[in-house]
Amino acid sequence: MLSCKELTELATDYLEKDLPWRERLRVQVHLSMCRHCRRYLDQMRKVIALLGRLPIEPVPPNLLEKLLPQFREVRDKHA
Amino acid sequence: MPNEEETAFVARLRAGNEEAFRDLVSKYYGSLLRLAMSFVSERAAAEEVVQETWLGVIHGLSGFEGRSSLKTWIFRILANRARTRGKREARSIPFSSMTDPHSEPDYEPAVDPSRFDARGMWAGPPQRWTDAPPEELLARRQTMELIQRAIADLPDSQRAVITLHDVEDVAPNEICNILEISETNQRVLLHRARSRIRRALEQHLGKK
Numbered sequence: 640m641l642s643c644k645e646l647t648e649l650a651t652d653y654l655e656k657d658l659p660w661r662e663r664l665r666v667q668v669h670l671s672m673c674r675h676c677r678r679y680l681d682q683m684r685k686v687i688a689l690l691g692r693l694p695i696e697p698v699p700p701n702l703l704e705k706l707l708p709q710f711r712e713v714r715d716k717h718a
Numbered sequence: 719m720p721n722e723e724e725t726a727f728v729a730r731l732r733a734g735n736e737e738a739f740r741d742l743v744s745k746y747y748g749s750l751l752r753l754a755m756s757f758v759s760e761r762a763a764a765e766e767v768v769q770e771t772w773l774g775v776i777h778g779l780s781g782f783e784g785r786s787s788l789k790t791w792i793f794r795i796l797a798n799r800a801r802t803r804g805k806r807e808a809r810s811i812p813f814s815s816m817t818d819p820h821s822e823p824d825y826e827p828a829v830d831p832s833r834f835d836a837r838g839m840w841a842g843p844p845q846r847w848t849d850a851p852p853e854e855l856l857a858r859r860q861t862m863e864l865i866q867r868a869i870a871d872l873p874d875s876q877r878a879v880i881t882l883h884d885v886e887d888v889a890p891n892e893i894c895n896i897l898e899i900s901e902t903n904q905r906v907l908l909h910r911a912r913s914r915i916r917r918a919l920e921q922h923l924g925k926k
Binding site: 642643644645647648650651652655657673675676678679681682683685686687688689690691692693694695696697698702703705706707709710711713714715717718 | 734736739740743744747748749751752769772773776777779780827828829831834837838839840843844846847852853855856865880884885887890905908909912913915916919920923
């Protein structure tokens with residue numbers, strides 16, 4: 640049987656569905672019997688969920704003032 | 719692959735539509751800053767890289783062929799600018815030197831080996847984490863700071879990959895394209911980065 644240590648190394652490939660079916664099955668069999676590893680994978684899922692929801696910084700107010708003249712210049716050159 | 723909506727949007731940009739350009743900047747500014755921070759650690763330098771990227775976008779739009787999505791194309795410009803900057807400042811370039819991840823001297827296990835017994839089964843199993851949803855956790859200043867620090871503490875290459883994959887939701891093949899790394903390498907770096915962040919959060923999120 641797959642060890643817990645091995646499972647922690649397969650966690651990302653498992654979650655990304657990158658494992659060959661045989662390996663995937665081994666992970667699933669292990670998970671069905673090991674609550675610690677189920678918890679480990681839940682923690683990895685939580686990490687992914689947190690990273691995917693990080694707040695984003697707003698555009699600084701003066702940035703467009705700097706960029707728009709450049710945008711116009713290139714546009715007018717091509718026109 | 720770019721969809722119809724994006725093709726129409728790109729056409730507006732190329733026609734010089736200012737509203738489209740404003741939309742473009744507000745859509746990607748935050749992402750570009752995050753990605754730039756994954757290449758250059760200093761805020762001021764990251765902002766400069768973002769500014770240079772926008773200039774690259776403005777000048778490159780007429781040559782954009784739509785072979786990748788607009789987002790990937792812009793991210794690639796940023797990665798190139800950041801690399802050029804790294805060369806100029808004689809900073810080590812993390813990505814090109816990492817073709818074989820297994821030969822890295824800093825090979826690291828996902829979990830501290832002392833947490834397992836001789837058969838590789840958990841001796842110190844993971845503790846239960848709080849059930850609070852991600853939004854609630856991110857609203858807590860301490861948790862937010864811990865995550866940001868954990869990301870900042872990652873090795874450059876790991877930080878770039880996890881930022882693209884998990885924060886910006888970029889597809890793996892596009893990440894390889896942007897960072898010029900192999901698919902295997904991308905997977906290893908993602909795995910290590912996620913494992914490190916889990917370790918960094920482990921105590922903090924554990925149920926008291």
